[in-house]
Amino acid sequence: MTDPSPVDARTVPAIERLTCVIPAGGVGSRLWPLSRANAPKFLLDLTGSGDSLLRATWDRLTPIAPADRIMVVTGSAHRESVEAQLPELLVENLVTESEPKDSSAAIGLAAAILELRDPDAILGSFAADHVIRGNVLFERAIRTAVQAADQGHIATIGIHPSHPATGFGYIESGAARGDLAPFDVYDVTSFVEKPDEQTARDYVEHGGFLWNAGMFIARATVLLDQMALAEPDLVRSLREIAAAWGTDQAASVRERLWHGLPKIAIDYTVAEPAAAAGKMVCVAAHFEWDDVGDFASVANLLTRGRGSDLAVLGDGAQVLSDASSGIVVSESDRLVALVGVEDVVVVDTADVLLVTSKAHAQDVKNLVTRMRVTGGGHLL
Amino acid sequence: MTDPSPVDARTVPAIERLTCVIPAGGVGSRLWPLSRANAPKFLLDLTGSGDSLLRATWDRLTPIAPADRIMVVTGSAHRESVEAQLPELLVENLVTESEPKDSSAAIGLAAAILELRDPDAILGSFAADHVIRGNVLFERAIRTAVQAADQGHIATIGIHPSHPATGFGYIESGAARGDLAPFDVYDVTSFVEKPDEQTARDYVEHGGFLWNAGMFIARATVLLDQMALAEPDLVRSLREIAAAWGTDQAASVRERLWHGLPKIAIDYTVAEPAAAAGKMVCVAAHFEWDDVGDFASVANLLTRGRGSDLAVLGDGAQVLSDASSGIVVSESDRLVALVGVEDVVVVDTADVLLVTSKAHAQDVKNLVTRMRVTGGGHLL
Incomplete structure (x- = not known):
């Protein structure tokens, strides 16, 4: 595990070392029959804007990172659809999975590829199929999170709840981290699952609970080292696949290792253990966010x-x-x-x-x- | 108005002087979009039997009257559909309306045609778009009604209610008419409109109320003479059209007179006034009946x-x-x-x-x- 690098060691500003990773998996079964195996949720237009959720995600990120620092991880079956939606996506930034292995493998592989490109790379992970309104507030929150990530923290984004939603997970926030930013940054005390209605009302009244928007911003190496504490074999395999990435052996190495990877969400390999260890911070934000679950x-x-x-x-x-x-x-x-x-x-x-x-x-x-x-x- | 003919004047049994008339009009708007202008309710299969309601009506009547004594009155637009459903229907028994004029005109024209064919003709009118189960009970009720009709009465069929339906009209029955049949025949005291739920419950508890199945059985001349008391011009026109029916002038006479006919249900021109005058009887029956209104x-x-x-x-x-x-x-x-x-x-x-x-x-x-x-x- 790498210790946080001291700020004065950096010559390139943190925001310029950010690569945005868009894991584009998940059919979205609750949106069937609109969503299908060959028309997963991230390819749908659920807002009537004319854009797919994936395209809207891309457009939300380009003010923060240029096209050559946006990466998409998706299933091999969706390669062509993704390329059609995102013609600006560089071929080396399109990472395909031979079968779905949940978010630890998807985001972890992106992190492993990025740390080889730049040992100081910062990774921000943003779901391909959420809806956000208020892109200026979004951008401000991400920039704050990138600063915290550069200091070696694993940052997430918490949304101030507008109502006692029972369909989202919550982040219990702790002490304000004025050392990282003048406002809006807090320790994460814990992540809590979707609450019942009374609990959700208590959360909203209490005020210390934020919706978990499922975003992670961290140095690629910090993220992987944290994951390795919970799943050392997974991370070893991901780093082996990443080492071969872009070479003639890329396909064969991935074929050999990918099928055996554990299917596990990054919440369990990174977010919850990091929070328990006091390594997680959250940026509280006011933009509108919805994971459009049904x-x-x-x-x-x-x-x-x-x-x-x-x-x-x-x-x-x-x-x-x-x-x-x-x-x-x-x-x-x-x-x-x-x-x-x-x-x-x-x-x-x-x-x-x-x-x-x-x-x-x-x-x-x-x-x-x-x-x-x-x-x-x-x-x- | 013709007085009832004495029974002993008859040499042909009453049942052999019965012609069944099927008025096939009415789109059935409450069954849209299954029912359409070009697919009216009577052409639909609403029971899953494979037969249209019209065809099922025909098949229910043929044990009572042979094909050459079943007449259909329908709109010109439905002529081909009706012929396709009923290949046995004789061309002289297919009466077409140039525009819909409700049941007084439709059944009245049939009656006017029939009284010219046979002054002792008995007409039975049966909707093309009702569902009936229990054809043996149906047949028995119709045979009883034909006997009453032959005596000069206007007969209708009342269904013993199986539940307090609010979607049907009711017949209030009076004294038993043992002089007409050993059982099941009653004077009609009045016709009552669709009741509210409490009234419907009262009717069912009271026992003297029957569902009005909208069937009429009478001598053609008796029916027309009764109608003429309420609508003399209508009946005069119908008899004029009937006189030309089957001649070269049929179309031109109908064209000249039909458009000016009043649109009025036979309930108002025949059933209610006849009941008020004590000329209406009903046969109480136990077969299952539904007008399938929605x-x-x-x-x-x-x-x-x-x-x-x-x-x-x-x-x-x-x-x-x-x-x-x-x-x-x-x-x-x-x-x-x-x-x-x-x-x-x-x-x-x-x-x-x-x-x-x-x-x-x-x-x-x-x-x-x-x-x-x-x-x-x-x-x-």
Whole structure:
């Protein structure tokens, strides 16, 4: 494990040593049948902006890091889709996985590649399929986090909760770290799982709890060394793959090692142990953030600030409704007529029609799981 | 008005003088988008039997009257569809209307044609778009009604209610008419409109109230003479059209007179005045009957006696659902997935998707009315 490097050793400013890593995995089963194996959530436009979530993520990062310092980690199957969305992405910054191995492997491999390019590289990891509004506030938070990362800390971003959400994890923040920044930086006391409603209300009233936006900013080497404490074999394999990356052996080394890697989220290999060890800080931020976990979230995103509360993703002229809530996702040119139904979720695609309610939007995942077992997998 | 002919004047048995008339009009707006202008309710299969309601009506009547004594009155636009459904229908028994003029004109014209063919003709009118189960009980009731009709009465059929339905009109029955049949025949005291729930419960408890199945059995001349008391001009026009029927002048006479006919239901020109005058009798019957007025009715029809309560009209293998109520009508080959929704109505057609609830099934008509005004008429 590398100790934090002293600031005065640096000649290149920290922000110029930042590479943004976008892990683009995860189908987003709760958004089926809009999301599919070949149309994962990060390739969807869930805001009606015309851009995929991946493209919006890229555009949010380019004011912070130039195109040659943005890296995408994705499944081999999605290579072409990602390249189509991000023509500016350098080929050496497109890292493909032969099979999904969760976020420790994906982000860890990016870190291993980056530390070989520059031992002082700083890595920022940003999900490909979240929605953020308020890019100036986002940029300010990331710049603050990069400063903390340069000091050897592992930084994350915590969002001031606007309501007692039960669908997000929370960060319990501790002492303010005025030594790292004049404001907004705190120790992380712990990460807590999605709370029940009463607990969420307590968190919001208490004020010391922030939504966990799942972002990590750290020196690549610090991140890997922290991960190695929990998963030494994983990190050894990742560094071996990274050493061969860009050479003739890249494919064969990855083939040999990747399949055996453990599937484990970076929350368990890095964030939680680092917090427990007092090495984690968070930057508290006020930008709007949503991980858009299900169609209820999509509906809430779309209706924000509009007079009518029925959300429509697609051609609104094709929807006839007396409803004042719920969401219609229209991918066909059929007329969708709603009569006397509230809080309904209607997803109209070419080969599948889903009808559920906002309250049951999470249960779509169960249906997808059931279809995997009982048939219908070709529709997933 | 003709007095009832004495029974002993007859040499041909009454049942052999019966012609069944099937008025096949009415789009059935509450069943949109399954029902359309060019696919009216009577052409639909709402029971999953494979037969249209019109065809099922025909098949129910042929044990009572042979094909050459079944007449259909329908709009000119539906002529070909009706002929395709009923290849046995004689061309002289297919009466077409140049525009819809409600049941007085439709049934009255049939009666006027029949009285010219045989002054002792008996007419039985049976809707083309109701569902009946228990054809033996149906046949027995009609044979009883024909006997009463032959005596000069206007007979109707009342269904013993199985539950306090609020969607049907009721017949208040009076004294038993043992002079007409040993049992099941009663005077009609009055016809009452669709009741509220408490009234419907009172009716069922009281026992003297029957569902009005909208059937009329009478001598053609008796029916027309009764109608003439309320609408003399209408009946004069109908008899003029009938006199030209089957001649070269048929089309021109109908063209000249039809457009000016009043649009009025036979309930108001015949049934209610005849009941008030003590000329109406009803045959109380126990067969199952439903006018299938909306998708909630279709759901109730389809789920009768089945383990699961989700009704499916179409290919059940295309429906994935955790619901134990409601109805899916599938006209496409798309998968329909329901998650956590109860009592929902989903109608999936090629160009329109309707989502409503059983409780709001009647409101579909309002949407159709709105579309007629605001656009979308091509989908009606």
